Every structure is written in structure tokens, then in C-alpha cells.
Amino acid sequence: xxxxxxxxxxxxxxxxxxxxxxxxxxxxxxxxxxxxxxxxxxxxxxxxxxxxxxxxxxxxxxxxxxxxxxxxxxxxxxxxxxxxxxxxxxxxxxxxxxxxxxxxxxxxxxxxxxxxxxxxxxxxxxxxxxxxxxxxxxxxxxxxxxxxxxxxxxxxxxxxxxxxxxxxxxxxxxxxxxxxxxxxxxxxxxxxxxxxxxxxxxxxxxxxxxxxxxxxxxxxxxxxxxxxxxxxxxxxxxxxxxxxxxxxxxxxxxxxxxxxxxxxxxxxxxxxxxxxxxxxxxxxxxxxxxxxxxxxxxxxxxxxxxxxxxxxxxxxxxxxxxxxxxxxxxxxxxxxxxxxxxxxxxxxxxxxxxxxxxxxxxxxxxxxxxxxxxxxxxxxxxxxxxxxxxxxxxxxxxxxxxxxxxxxxxxxxxxxxxxxxxxxxxxxxxxxxxxxxxxxxxxxx
Amino acid sequence: xxxxxxxxxxxxxxxxxxxxxxxxxxxxxxxxxxxxxxxxxxxxxxxxxxxxxxxxxxxxxxxxxxxxxxxxxxxxxxxxxxxxxxxxxx
Numbered sequence: 001x002x003x004x005x006x007x008x009x010x011x012x013x014x015x016x017x018x019x020x021x022x023x024x025x026x027x028x029x030x031x032x033x034x035x036x037x038x039x040x041x042x043x044x045x046x047x048x049x050x051x052x053x054x055x056x057x058x059x060x061x062x063x064x065x066x067x068x069x070x071x072x073x074x075x076x077x078x079x080x081x082x083x084x085x086x087x088x089x090x091x092x093x094x095x096x097x098x099x100x101x102x103x104x105x106x107x108x109x110x111x112x113x114x115x116x117x118x119x120x121x122x123x124x125x126x127x128x129x130x131x132x133x134x135x136x137x138x139x140x141x142x143x144x145x146x147x148x149x150x151x152x153x154x155x156x157x158x159x160x161x162x163x164x165x166x167x168x169x170x171x172x173x174x175x176x177x178x179x180x181x182x183x184x185x186x187x188x189x190x191x192x193x194x195x196x197x198x199x200x201x202x203x204x205x206x207x208x209x210x211x212x213x214x215x216x217x218x219x220x221x222x223x224x225x226x227x228x229x230x231x232x233x234x235x236x237x238x239x240x241x242x243x244x245x246x247x248x249x250x251x252x253x254x255x256x257x258x259x260x261x262x263x264x265x266x267x268x269x270x271x272x273x274x275x276x277x278x279x280x281x282x283x284x285x286x287x288x289x290x291x292x293x294x295x296x297x298x299x300x301x302x303x304x305x306x307x308x309x310x311x312x313x314x315x316x317x318x319x320x321x322x323x324x325x326x327x328x329x330x331x332x333x334x335x336x337x338x339x340x341x342x343x344x345x346x347x348x349x350x351x352x353x354x355x356x357x358x359x360x361x362x363x364x365x366x367x368x369x370x371x372x373x374x375x376x377x378x379x380x381x382x383x384x385x386x387x388x389x390x391x392x393x394x395x396x397x398x399x400x401x402x403x404x405x406x407x408x409x410x411x412x413x414x415x416x417x418x419x420x421x422x423x424x425x426x427x428x429x430x431x432x433x434x435x436x437x438x439x440x441x442x443x444x445x
Numbered sequence: 446x447x448x449x450x451x452x453x454x455x456x457x458x459x460x461x462x463x464x465x466x467x468x469x470x471x472x473x474x475x476x477x478x479x480x481x482x483x484x485x486x487x488x489x490x491x492x493x494x495x496x497x498x499x500x501x502x503x504x505x506x507x508x509x510x511x512x513x514x515x516x517x518x519x520x521x522x523x524x525x526x527x528x529x530x531x532x533x534x535x
Contacts, residue, residue, distance in 0.1 A: 062521070063521070065513055065514055065517040065518065065521075066512070066513055157498065158496070158497045158498055159496075159498055159500070172495055172496050172497065173497075198503075198505060199512075201500065201502075201503040202496065202498075202500050204501070204503045205498070205499065205500055205501045205503070259487075261483070262483060262484060262486075262487045265480060265481045265483050265484050266484065266487075268477070268481070269481060269484070276458060280459075283459070285522065285523070285529070285531055286521075286522060287521075290522075290523055291532075292523065293532075294523075294530055294531060294532050294533070295532075295533065296532050296533065297532065297533050297534075297535070298531070298532040298533060298534055299459065300532075301531075301532035301533075302459040302532075303459045303460060303461045304461065306459055306460055307460050307461040307462070310460075312466075315460055315462075315466070315470070316470060316473055316474075318458045318460065319451065319454050319455060319458060319460070319470055319474060320474060320477060320478075322454050322457050322458040323446075323450075323454045323474065323478075326454070326457070332484070332485075333481060333484065335493065336484045336485075336487065337484065338493035338494065338495065339487070339489070339490040339492070339493045340484060340487050340490070341493075341494075341497060342490050342492050342493060342494065343487065343488065343490050345497065346490075377473075377476065378473045378476070378477065379473075379476045379477050379480055382477070383480075393497070394497055395496070395497025395498050396497075419498055
């Protein structure tokens with residue numbers, strides 16, 4: 001028998017948790033035997049047969065005529081695409097509350113957020129046994145929701161997985177990855193979607209993916225990353241460090257990484273600069289929403305469509321990125337941020353001379369209530385990313401693993417490996433989950 | 446950031462903001478940019494790169510190819526006699 005809910009139950013689950021922005025029209029494959037792997041794709045990945053709206057009203061009705069390479073490779077391997085998952089508009093958010101299409105609910109507590117921006121992907125994985133979700137991370141959009149929804153989230157090295165068919169947020173930062181419950185699914189599906197693709201030149205310089213041959217023995221914990229944590233996260237993280245040493249025989253050492261404090265600013269400068277240019281293409285002519293009033297001057301035509309259809313956070317980031325690239329500010333912000341990225345990469349490299357991984361909590365707190373999020377200023381929300389941003393800025397592969405529970409909500413830890421060394425993350429995922437008991441919410445539709 | 450600057454940036458970004466949005470974004474951006482000024486304290490680095498990993502120039506032969514069905518792309522836009530319709534330029 002399939003381990004999966006029948007189509008009816010799935011539809012009801014979706015009504016309740018707002019996980020998918022669109023489900024496959026024909027769900028009969030769910031009742032096939034033997035069962036096929038069912039997977040989902042974040043709504044910023046293009047797939048034939050589905051709209052690709054990236055959580056934005058401006059892309060309403062856009063139906064790409066091709067599959068993203070990652071989706072195409074999953075399908076070629078026999079996996080069935082269940083649907084497109086909800087997300088913050090274009091990936092702009094820490095909590096998945098900035099979608100133009102409903103707000104996904106945390107499977108552990110419906111009054112709390114799923115985390116962003118791959119919120120629907122994490123919720124789907126948490127709710128559906130055997131599910132594999134394709135997520136996308138620019139500054140932590142796989143780690144964060146994986147942590148809040150209690151699942152495993154793997155973000156590979158920048159360039160490991162082709163970005164062909166991904167609706168760009170920030171080209172120098174975007175990475176496709178996987179959210180799963182079981183590390184075996186990482187071992188099966190990571191090699192499937194990895195590898196060079198002529199349609200994305202940044203994927204063509206990668207060394208071959210190796211999945212074995214190195215074992216995690218030494219782990220560094222930067223002291224800068226254990227400040228400003230909620231007490232629940234702090235205590236669960238401390239217990240995890242003890243478990244790594246005592247149960248897994250891994251050496252854990254505190255280190256200092258002073259450049260991490262510049263990472264957040266550098267990240268937001270680069271991400272918004274790149275986003276503001278990428279989003280210029282949405283103007284009422286080519287994709288999604290169409291403005292038919294062509295009697296207008298082009299400036300008014302573009303501005304009208306954009307102003308009516310971008311959400312508040314999208315506008316905020318477009319303004320920020322446009323400002324950071326303007327004459328007179330470019331050197332102070334954009335060029336400086338590029339230099340800081342090299343500084344952060346160099347500091348990680350130095351750590352990797354003595355350690356296999358760098359370890360921090362994934363998020364400084366558990367999934368917040370929607371009411372708390374509403375009270376946050378934009379800068380506070382950005383600052384919540386301070387642990388997930390550094391490896392993303394540096395293009396380093398990283399993994400969020402469930403490591404404890406606080407107030408019955410999951411807590412995650414994040415492990416960062418050297419460029420192209422995903423195998424260390426696979427090793428720690430296997431070993432950690434062999435002893436740590438993961439919990440999944442039991443919900444009725 | 447003052448309202449005048451917000452208006453100027455919005456014009457460049459092809460956004461029309463309401464007076465309430467102008468006020469809100471002026472305050473938000475001021476806060477965020479003040480925080481970004483932390484970058485002034487970062488040590489100088491001589492190298493910079495546009496990607497986090499080294500990306501080689503990968504050029505393919507310039508052979509004609511059709512990856513996507515051009516008719517499908519055309520049909521997703523507003524067209525008139527095989528031409529794309531757009532707004533006035535002047």
C-alpha cells in the first residue's frame with residue numbers, strides 16, 4: 001500500500017495548511033503500486049503543466065513551456081511532480097508570510113509560520129511521508145523553513161545544481177536544494193539533480209559529486225553565532241553539542257569568526273542589487289500579468305503594472321537594491337559587499353584547515369507566531385537571518401538538521417562544509433539521524 | 446532617507462508609490478542603510494569577484510538551435526500580426 005494520503009485527504013490538508021499554490025490535475029498516480037516518489041517544486045521553478053508564479057501576483061497566469069533542469073531530471077528518474085509549493089514573493093522573506101497566494105501554516109502549530117522562503121516545501125515534507133521537496137535558497141531559504149518545520153534541508157554548493165528554469169532572485173546567490181525527512185532521500189536524489197548543464201554555465205565548472213570517502217571528525221562552533229539566541233534554542237543546541245561529542249565521538253571546539261558580523265549587510269546589499277535588476281523584466285509585457293493599455297507612455301505603462309502587482313517587501317527590496325547601485329553609492333555598498341564576500345570565504349577556508357564543518361544553530365528562535373511577525377520591523381526580520389546568511393553569501397554547501405524540540409516546536413542546527421564537499425553533510429546526516437528521534441506532526445485533514 | 450530620495454529611486458525603479466508608501470519606505474530604508482554602514486568598518490580586501498566560486502567562461506559553438514517553441518513564447522504575449530505589442534516610446 002502507498003504510504004501516501006489519498007488525493008482527497010491531500011486536497012483537505014492543502015486547504016488547511018496552504019502548502020501548494022497549485023496541485024497536479026491528475027493525482028491518480030498517488031494510488032499506483034508500487035508507489036512512485038512524489039516530489040514538489042518551489043513555485044519559482046518552471047515546470048510544464050503548471051503556472052510558475054514565484055509567489056508573486058505579477059506572474060499570475062505565467063505558464064512556462066519547459067521544465068527546469070532539476071525538475072526534468074527528477075521526472076526522468078521516475079518521480080512524479082505533485083505540485084508547486086508556496087513561497088515568499090520571489091524568495092523575499094524569512095517567514096513565508098510575503099506570498100501573494102495565502103500564507104502556509106506550520107504543521108506543528110497553525111498559529112506559527114513555516115519559515116521562508118521555501119515555507120510550502122518544508123511544510124509538505126513535514127506533513128507527507130516519503131515526500132521530496134525541491135527548495136531554493138538565496139540567503140537561507142532552505143535552512144530556515146527546514147528548521148521551523150522539523151525536516152532536513154540541504155543547500156548544495158553554489159553551481160552544483162543547474163539554475164536553468166529557476167526564476168532568478170539573485171544570480172550570484174541562488175541555489176536549488178532538497179528538503180526531506182530521511183537522509184537516504186538525499187543520497188538518492190542529490191546525485192540525480194546535480195551535475196553540469198550547458199544551459200547554466202555556472203554549473204559547468206563543478207568537480208564530480210562524491211558521496212563517500214570522508215567522515216566528519218572535527219567541528220568548529222563560532223562563538224559569534226551563539227549570541228542572541230532564545231533560551232530554548234540555546235539549551236537544545238548545547239545538548240546537541242554534547243551529543244555530538246559523547247554519542248558520535250566528534251570533536252567540537254569553539255572558535256572565533258569575526259568577519260561573520262559583516263555578512264548580513266553584504267548579503268542584503270548584493271541580494272537586493274541583483275534582485276532589483278532581475279525584477280526589471282516584470283513590466284506587463286512578457287510574463288504573467290499583461291497590461292493592455294498600450295496608449296500609455298512606456299514609463300507609465302511599466303510603473304502602473306509593477307506598482308499594482310508587486311507586494312510591499314518586493315517594492316522595499318527593489319528600492320533598496322536600486323539605491324545601492326546608484327552612482328555615488330556603488331563603491332560604498334555594492335563593491336564593498338563583493339569584497340566582504342571574499343573576506344567571509346577566506347575566513348571559512350581558514351576554519352576548514354583544522355575542521356571538517358562549521359556548526360551553528362539554524363535560526364536564533366523557534367517558528368514565531370504570526371502576531372509576533374506582524375510586529376517586527378523589516379530590519380529585525382532581516383537580522384533573523386544572521387546564522388543562515390554567511391554560508392549562503394559564501395556559496396558553501398550547508399545542511400539544517402532537526403536537533404531538539406522547545407515548546408513542542410522543532411529546533412534546527414546548521415552544518416557548513418567546504419565548497420563541493422557535500423559528502424561531509426551526507427555523512428553527518430546519516431550519523432545524526434541514526435540516534436536522534438525526529439518527530440512529525442500527526443494531523444488529520 | 447528623505448522622501449525626495451525615495452521618489453527619485455522609485456522613478457528609476459519604475460514604481461509609483463502612494464504618499465503612505467513613500468513615508469513607510471523612507472523610514473524602513475533609513476533604518477536598513479544605517480545598519481549597512483557597518484560595511485565601512487570591514488577590513489579592506491583587494492580582491493573581489495562576482496561569484497562565490499570560480500566560474501570559468503563556458504562558451505558553446507555558435508550553432509543555431511531551438512530550445513523552446515517560439516510560437517508558444519509568442520502566444521504568451523500580446524501580439525498583432527506576429528509582432529509584439531508594447532506601449533508608446535514617446
